[in-house]
Amino acid sequence: MSDHLVKAYSSLPVNFTHGDGCYLWDSEGKQYLDALCGISVTSLGHNLPELTTAIQQQASTLLHTSNLYSITWQQKLADLLxxxxxxxxxxFANSGAEANExxxxxxxxxxxxxxxxxxxxxxxxHAFHGRTMATLSATGNRKVQAGFEPLVAGFVRAPYNDIEAVSSIAANNRQVVAVLVEPVQGEAGIVIPDADYLQKLREICDQNHWLLMLDEVQTGMGRSGKLFAHQHAGIQPDVMTLAKALGNGVPIGACICRGAAAEVFSPGKHGSTFGxxxxxxxxxxxxxxxxxxxxxxxxxxxxxxxxSTALQQGLANxxxxxxxxxxxxxxxVEMKQPCAQLVNLALEQGLLINVTADNVVRLLPPLIISEAQTADLAQRLIDCINQFSE
Ligand SMILES: Cc1ncc(COP(=O)(O)O)c(C=O)c1O
Structure with a gap:
């Protein structure tokens, strides 16, 4: 362990040397089933041959030029997105926080x-939008903000999944220009709003000429069972941010816009060396x-x-x-008590999971996971949770 790293993380003492598909191996050679994907990043698993080849070919051709010039792959990606x-x-940015900025x-x-x-x-x-000054100010979690005051001004807060609260802001505040919201709150503990929540937000935004801006950094790129989570609601945002799984581990973020929102930036208003x-x-x-x-x-x-079905059955009692x-x-899997120890218990048994919001086991397995691997994951987690609850 180096003493020269800023103490920003309390990392577990496990060091992975390589991965393949849904599995990782540590420096002792122990195999782990990865049900976290580096927090929703490696959604196509580790070491996907198509991606490895593309990265190798690009690395041996051209790594970086500048946004001072046109970049073919940037244009191709923008078209496909x-x-x-x-x-x-x-x-294009380099992270979720930057996409939200x-x-x-x-x-x-x-x-x-x-x-x-x-x-x-x-x-x-309870929103989470990142750790830069503007995005931590937009975040609805005091733990993330404490010690970094003064916060960036210009945010009005409403309870999640509460349409009345947003309507009442619309009635009373003529300075509002946009809503920034996660289709499912990830860091808050996978909080899923009512099925019509985004549709109703869309209506309020339309009535007031506000931009509907969806933070799909965690929910986007197939994670929700559709390519983008808002597609479950059948609506279109004005702005959508992506990062995490977009590069499957290669850092990249995207702020994607539509209609009037797509015409807002002009040269000189925003930029990034690497983006x-x-x-x-x-x-x-x-x-x-x-x-x-x-x-x-x-x-x-x-x-x-x-x-979900396997866990409901296996944990019913x-x-x-x-x-x-x-x-x-x-x-x-929300527990009735804090359950951070479950991470260590699962780790010992070769399973990578995460606990968020103190008492919520969060699973973000690779989207390529097979039926048999899913059954294995469910059984391992059921065993861990039952052992934890004894
Ligand atoms: C919804 C959401 N937005 C933004 C971020 C910040 O992304 P990054 O850590 O890439 O800056 C995260 C990270 O967890 C997130 O879940």
């Missing part, structure tokens, strides 16, 4: 262009193309059902389990 999402234009800047600029001097963005309680470089864009193009051609979102939907909920392969 817009075609598959029904959107118009993309700004772009969305926040876009909303403010949109407001100023419409004569609103003090543009406000509606954000939700949209040939390596990241070729990797993300390969990932998205693979997901579409192989119907990966359908597998996420089917395996999500299988996993465990009185410590409060609820099991899922959308595709975004799955939560």
């Amino acid at each position: 817009c075609d598959s999402a029904g959107m118009d234009r993309v700004f 772009a969305a926040i800047k876009l909303a403010r600029l949109y407001g100023h262009q419409r004569g609103i001097d003090n543009p406000q963005i509606v954000v939700m309680q 949209g470089n040939p390596l990241a864009c070729r990797a993300a193009y390969t990932v998205l193309d693979y997901m579409i051609k192989n119907n990966i979102a359908n597998n996420a939907a089917d395996r999500g059902e299988q996993l 465990n009185i410590q389990v409060a609820s099991i909920r899922h959308m595709g392969l975004l799955l939560a």
Whole structure:
């Protein structure tokens, strides 16, 4: 362990040396079933041959030029993203927080262009949008914000899944220009709103000329059982942010916009040295193309059902389990008590999981997981949770 790393993380003492598909191996040679994917990143599993080849070819051709020049892979990726999402234009960044920063800047600029001097963005309680100053200010979690005051102004907060609260903001605040919301709250513990929540938000945004901005950093790229989670609601956002699984481990973020929102930025208003470089864009193009051609979102939907059913059955008699909920392969087992120790218990048994919001086991397995591997994952987790509850 090096003493020269900033103490920003409390990492577990396990070090992975390589991976293949749904499995990782540590430096002792022990195999793990990866039900977390580096927090929803390696959705196509580890070491996907098509992606490895694309990265190798690009690395031996061209890594980086600059946004001062046109970049073919950036254009190809933007076309594929817009075609598959029904959107118009993309700004490429390097992470989820940066994609959301772009969305926040876009909303403010949109407001100023419409004569609103003090543009406000509606954000939700318990939301998570990132760790930069603007995105942590938009985040609805005091733990993330504490110690970093003064926060960035310009956010108005509403409870999640509460349409009345947003309507009442609309009635009372003429400075609002946008809503920024996760289709499912991930870090908050896989909180799934009512089926018509996004549709109702869409209506309020339309009535008030607000932008509907969806943070799909965790829910996008097939995770929810559709390519983008908002497709379950049959609506179109004005802005959608992606990152995490977009590059399957190669850092890339995207702020994707439509209609009026797509015409807001002009040269000089935003930028990034690395954003949209040939390596990241070729990797993300390969990932998205693979997901579409192989119907990966359908597998996420089917395996999500299988996993949820198996866990409901296997944990039916465990009185410590409060609820099991899922959308595709975004799955939560909420316990009645804090359960952080479950991470270590599972690790010992060769299973990688995460606990969020103190008492929620979060599963984000690879979207390529097979039926047999899903059954294995369910059984291992049932054993761990039953052992934990004894
Ligand atoms: C919904 C959501 N938005 C934004 C982020 C921030 O992404 P990044 O860590 O890539 O900055 C995350 C990360 O967990 C997230 O879940």
